[in-house]
Amino acid sequence: MKDVFLNLLPDFSSLFQLHEDGLTALFILILFAICVYCCSYIFVKKRSSIHKINSLVQLFQKYKDQDVYLQKYEFEQDISAIRDLKTGELAKDYKDTLIFNSQDEKVYSSIDSEYYFNTETLASAITHNRLLSSIPSLLVAAGVLGTFVGLVTGLRGLDIHSDEIEVLKSGIGQLVAGISFAFMTSIWGVLLSLILNFVEKSVERSITTKIDNLNGLIQEIFPAITSEQNLQKIANNTEESKEALQELHEKLGSTMQEAVRGLSQGLEEAITVALNNVMKPAIDSLITTTQDHSTAALEGLIDRFTDGLHSAGKAQEMQLRAAGDTVNQAALQMGTELKSFLEVQQQQATQISEQEQARQEIVNQQLAQMREQYESFLQSTSESEKAQQEVTARLLSQHEALLTQLQNVTETMRINGQHLDNSSNQLGLLSNNLKQLVDSFNETLVHVAQNVEKASEKNNEVATLLDSQFDALAEISMSLKETCNVLGRSAELANDGFKNLEEHQTKFLDDLGNEFAGITDLLVGEVDRLKESVRESLIDYNEQVTNQIADRFKEWNTQTISFANNMSKIVATIGDLVDEIEVKSKYSGKF
Template identity: 30%
Template sequence: MQEQHFSLTSFVPDVSLLFSSGDPKQLTAITFVVIAGLLLYFLIKLLREFHIAKRRTAHVAALVEGVDKAQLPTVYRELRARARERSETVGDLWNEFHESLVYSERDDRVYNTLDAGHFFNPYSLARGLTDNRQLAAVPGFLTAIGVIGTFAGLQMGLSGLDLSSGDVQVLIDGIKGMIQGASVAFISSLWGVLASVLFNAMEKSAERQVRSRIADLQNRLDYLFPRITAEHSLREIQEQSAQSTEALQGLAERIGDKMQEALVQSSQAIRSGLEESLERILAPALAKLAENAEDNSRAMLERLTDTFLDRVGSQADAQRDALAGASNSINQAIESLADNLKTSGQAQQEREERMSGKMDELLGRVVGEFERQVGSMGTVEADRARRMQEQLKASEEARQQHEARMSSEVTGLLQNVVSTFGQQAEAIGAADAQRTQKLTEQLEALGGVSERLADLKTSFGELVDAHRATIDANRKNTVAMAETTRQFDAFAKNIDQATTKLASGVDGALESAGQVSNAAQQTVLQAQQLLEQGGQLSSRLNEVITEVREISKYSNGGLETVEQYLRQSQEHLKEHVAELKESVQSLLDEYADRVKSQTVERLSTWNEQTEQFTRSMVDSVKLIQDVIDEMEAKGRPAANAYR
């Protein structure tokens, strides 16, 4: 046998044989060109997506290049406009990132509420490279094309083998064709696998570089914009609350001190003002009152004396006139009545005694009246002075009580102010939270009420439309099931033809398939009947809905019962349709299982026969090879002898 030499050039297909028909290597050239073309196309697309991802990442990185934390409070708003100038995609991403930034005036820093990876990640910057399912499937495409070429080459090699011929040369030519086809087939698989490995390596390398750049960008942004967490915010709120509490306490103390000072000053001012007012008002009044009392007493005494003297003078004059008249009368009586002198003298004496008693009594009364008036004037003046003193004393006591009461009230007021500030500082957070929660609940309740009113307004119309749509859907399902029945008939015919070609034993399967098809048709008829019943039920429901609408004009109380009845009717209709679907699905599943089992059985039989045929073919090939080796062994001595 000749020595076989191997070379790597045998792996390279001859592209010049691409258009030469009849050569087995043409298939290798075609497969190679297809694999190379697809590899080149997807490599260009990979490089394009890689360039786009690098450019977007570079644009974002250029925005913060040369910027430190101290400059951010003044330039972070300008970065938004600069990002929009570079690229629309980068501008949109930076706009979303800018909305999450928070400026803190306390430490003059810019914080971020979310990580940079939430906005700048492989999905947002390199979606066409890292999440491209088409590029991810390219290695599989290339390998599949190579495998297709392999099977095509094997088929071409096996098609040239004629085992029915008894000629040895024909068998040898067939074996050579089979071997050439196998070589062509394996070269196609080789190039498919090589192209797949090459593309996969380049794709993973590009993805790794892009992810590395994006990770560096995320670290840079997280360094420039530290994230502010909820715990940090709560801690700051707690510190501010503590500072507010301390400030309120200090403010309460200062307010108390100031109010005490103001009270002391006001008390002193009130006391000095009262003293000055009393001195300015009461002193002249008392002096004037004393002067008036003295003048009044003197004038009263003078008036009483004048009155007494006037009355005594008038009485004396009257008495004198009476005495003169009496003397005249006496003289006349003495002259006229000398006889009665003694009697008249006695009567005159008695009258004089009575007159003297009356004069004494009148004088005593006048004197007593005068003394009584003088005493009453003294008592009145004494009472007036005593009452004035008591009023001054009561006024001083009332002023002192008022000052004490004002002091206690101010102290209590300060305590109430301090306690009120503390309670308000403690309850302000809870009150705001409750108020916000109540407002949110009220808004949600109002939204739910408005939605419920809108739903109630359109519920009956939608129910009628839903029933009509259900009727149309049932009719469409009837048409679809009839079409499915026709497809099953065609499928049964195709199975009949296929099973006729496989083996004669498939006739029983076709008969059973026909029976199942008939059963399916019967099921479809039953389904149509059920759908007709459903249509009748839907029409009845429409009539019921019409009646309910008429009744609802007169009675609103039965709406809930009617709605419940309609829902039950709709549920019953859905249950009927679901049972119909389940019955049809079960029949179809049973039919598919039967066809599948019979097909698998026939295919397994065909595989066994094919394997037996393949074994017999392999045995024949081995036998032919042994015969050829034996012929070559026997032919060598003859050839040597001939030489």
């Protein structure tokens, strides 16, 4: 038996000799070195893995009989104290999966500890090393390779064609030595493979057992919580959250209703106070200023217009009376002179009876025409005076109507001010009434603009009437000029027969022409001045009223737009708050 084992040992003394025993010893030594290196590597990595596992076992064994929930900070400190970085990272990752339940003050594991602590994470160099796992097979393959090498070497040394016995013995001896090399390498390859495989599996089993014990300890300290339990707890918590959210929704709804009610009341009071303190004085001052300016401007305009009309009427009346007196005196004087002239002519009638009769007829016709023209002139003058008085009365009535319309406009503005005051008191309901207020305000602006346009139309009508009056006066002046021309022609016709009458008639016509020319120029000047004064006054009044109304309503429009924008922002904020409450209520209703 002993000899058998001795025969299996290679002859290491012939290691450096170039024959079959030396080659066998070298080959087996290489296989033995590989096996020793792998076993050493396995034991070194086993020691490292055992150190990692023991550090974790010491960590968790410390808290086996203690409450980890109450010693959370110390547990984290101990994890940080682990020297091996990879093991410490694994422990931290596993700690992050732990659930610290505050209800029962326990710590649960949401993920199995084997996911973090297994052979791959703690002993991957041994259990998951594919090269190390293939070494036993490589040793067997090396032994088989040595077998084939020995057989090939032994067969190559055998000379079967030789007839010499010594040669055959030598070949058979070489064949036996080759077979010995072949089977020796196979035996040691298989043997070393078995040893290495046994060592590897034993170490792997030992490490796996320790890791399983570690996981059992961890599961004992941190009981696992299943997904069904998590779902059940989630369902229970969801139901409780739903009830709590429902109660919170009800409380929040009532609280928000009270807050919105208080906010609405506060906003209404604040808006009312702000409008009463800011807008009402501004509107009152606007109305008062508009009334004062309109009344003052209109009174000044009416006073100036009335004074101008009265002065012009008095001047025209005095001038017409003076002209009438002059015409009457001239007519009386002319009648007296004609009577004396007729008496003289009657004395000379015998000599110039035919001529005198013809001339008398001509003179009578001319006198009749002159009387008719004079009567028509007096009638036209009286009619012109009446027409002027009617125009004056019409102007006064129109200006009274204009004053009435302006008073109506003022009253309308006062009513609008009252409406604005009422609207300012009702701005607490701004979300529904603000549009109506703006529409009413726009209608008021349109109404005021229409009134201003009507006033402008009335002013245009007055200007038209004044133009027509000016045209009538121009026609009167033209008729007077035509009358003067007719009288001049009549004087020229009577000049041949009446030399004395020519002097008086020339003087009368000159005086009458001068008087009527002066009257005409005076009337034209007065009418022009009156027209210009009325036009300037109306233009000034129209500009003042338009500018004042535009400025006041521009300021009111700016304040109203600013207030509307602020209230729109408030309404939008309240709407966003209500939408957020509805979203929260819907979200709570889903759970």
